[in-house]
Each structure stands twice: as structure tokens, then as C-alpha cells.
Amino acid sequence: MPASPLLTVAVAMYQSEDTITRALESIYSQDFDDYEVLIVNDASSDNSLQVARSVTPPGPTESGKQAVSVRFIDHPHNQGLGPARNTAAAEARGKYVVFVDSDDELLPGALSAIAAVAAESRADLLLLGTLENKRGRDKPLHSPDMLTRVASSPEGWRLGEHPELFFWPPSTWSKAFRREFIIDEDIVFPAGYHQDLPSSTEALLRAGSIGAVDHLCYRYIRGEMGSSATRSKGEKTLVRIAQIRRIRERNLIPALPESTRQHLVAMVAVHLVWGNRAAYRTIPDHLHEEFFHDSSAELTSWFAFGTPDSAVSSEPLMPDRERELFTIALLSDNFRLWQQAIATHQRKLRWQRRLDLTRYSIFKK
Secondary structure, three states, rough: OOOOOEEEEEEEEEOOOOOHHHHHHHHOOOOOOOEEEEEEEEEEEEEOHHHHHHHOOOOOOOOOOOEEEEEEEEEEOOOOOHHHHHHHHHHHOOEEEEEOOOOOOOOHHHHHHHHHHHOOOOEEEEEEEEEEEEEEEEEEEEHHHHHHHHOOOOOOOOOOHHHHHHHOOHHHHHHEEEHHHHHHOOOOOOOOOOHHHHHOOOOHHHHHOOOEEEEEEEEEEEOOOOOOOOOOHHHHHHHHHHHHHHHHHOHHHHHHHHHHHHHHHHHHHHOOOOOOOOOOHOHHHHHHHHHHHHHHHHHHHHHOOOOOOOOOOOOOOOOOHHHHHHHHHHOOOOOOHHHHHHHHHHHHHHHHHHEEEHOOOHHOO
16 A cells, blocks of 8 residues: 555545536645645536546656646535545545535645645644635635734643634635644534534633634635525524534533633624524524524523633624624614614714725726
């Protein structure tokens, strides 16, 4: 058996015939060859598998560059993005696993940058620079300052000393995972929507050391479908509350240091606020109020662990003042008060858009 590669690039694929070529080409064009690609076909019923097999990986070259190993694993029935990632983690041979969604892409130089750190690192997680592409425009999802500070730390960061790590983008693709850490610490990617939140939070809580790669590695392309997640949201997005509840059921939250608990509670508040603010476009209308009350009850349970003080900053995920105001409204369990908070926020956003001079052609270069 050939020596294990340094990196495994894991791609979960479901109904991805329109996007998988771009994703795989972004991987195969990397200026690095000590990696394998593991493609988990989550029972796609379209031409995803045929299209993926038609994309040619790099072969051996005269300069000694080795051929890239590509393996396909088929799920007999659709299980979702989380279980597809679990399959990939169990089958991976690399020291670190990099997860790529089938509708996103790696940025140039990503694997060589990750490898430069991974080769000597024993960190359980490596944070990666990430971009969100929306309507053709890129913007960083992470804090560049935090990425640089973590990357420059000789010993890496620990959550107990740096609880602000909770506000790193929670997506699985925003970090590389040491494969043995996933197995030894039983890091599980659950089924259902919003599964990144419990798995990423659990990884942060259990990591002995966290490093970083100070490089833009990943482009998240918003607005396109093609991952292993089920396409139609509807009532399925209600699982957000269960995914957050999973964090406190699988981890000893009361045993955490006070500052860690406060930051974790603030992070939970951010995600419950997001879920309720987006309810108008993700949840059927008749379920909005029920979702609000269930979210309020869940957040109240979390506040029993600690109340975030003024030293807790949730940026860049959410401005602190915004989080504090919506948290008060959510904890009130008063749906009318929540609707008023939403209306006030929307008016503020409309004025911000009107005053944004870059929106007007006369001010564009």
C-alpha cells in the first residue's frame, strides 16, 4: 500500500451535476500533489457521479509529480451532508482532512499553504481563510487579524485562553481537521440542516491545540445548490434548535471556565437570532411564532450557564449591539416584541443601503 498522503480532500456530493466540475477542477489544479480526493456520492439521482468521474485528476509528470489518488464511495440512499462527511472522515488516509462542498471551490495555492503548516503541526484544528461569494463579489468571512495571530502563535491557541474562537465561522470547510482527532474525540457530523454548528463547536471544545493557515483557502459560493443537503428547506430548517441543543447534551458545559461559557452562550444567541430573523424566508409562515417560542426556551436554558458580559464580542459574526438587542427580544418570549425588533432592524438596514454611496453608479469607478 502506498504511503498515506498528508491531506485528504473530502467532497460530499448530492445532485451536483451543475457544480461538481468547478469544485473538482479547483482541487485538481492545486500546485501540490501529496493529497488524495475522497468523493462521497450521497445517492445522487442526477448525473453527478458520471460528471465527477469525467473530470480528470492530475497524473504523474516527468518532473516526478505523483498522480493524485481519487476514490469514490457511494451511499445506497441519501443520508445528508453530515453523514457523508462522517463516511469521508472514516475512510480518509491523510493526516489532515479538508472538507469541500460540491458547490464551492478551493482557492489557488490552498493545499500547498495548508500542507506547509500541516506537515509539522500537531494541532487538532487548523483555521483557514475563507471568502463568501455573493452575486459575484468576494468578501472575507473570517477575521484576518485573528487568523494572523493564531498562525503566528508557536504553540497554537487553546479555547480556554481564547474563547473568541467561538466566533470563527462555524462551517466545517473553514478549518482542516486532524484525522486522528476526529476519530479519538468522536467528532460527529450529524444529519440535518445546520449540522456544522454542533460539530464545529464540539471540535473547538475538545481540541487540545488550534493552529491556522494564514492564506485564503476556500470560496463559499452563496446562492447555488448542489451540496449533500436536501434542497427544499420548508420545515427542515426547524432542526436548528435541535442542533444547538445537541451541543449542551453532548458536552459538559457547566464544567467550562466562566469566560468560555459566556462566549459560548453569546455564540448560541447569535445563531438563534439568525434563525428567527431568517424565518420569513426559510420557515412556513404558520410556524414562525412556534419557532420563536421554542428558540426563546432554548436560549433561556443556555443563559442558565452564564450571562455574557460587556467583554464578550461576537464580531465579525454579528455586531455586539445588534446581538444584545435581539437577545433581549428573544429572551422575552414575547413574539410581538420580537416583531417590533425585526421591523426596527429592517428600517435601519434600508437607511444603511440608501446611504451606501457605492450602490450608485455616479460614485462607481
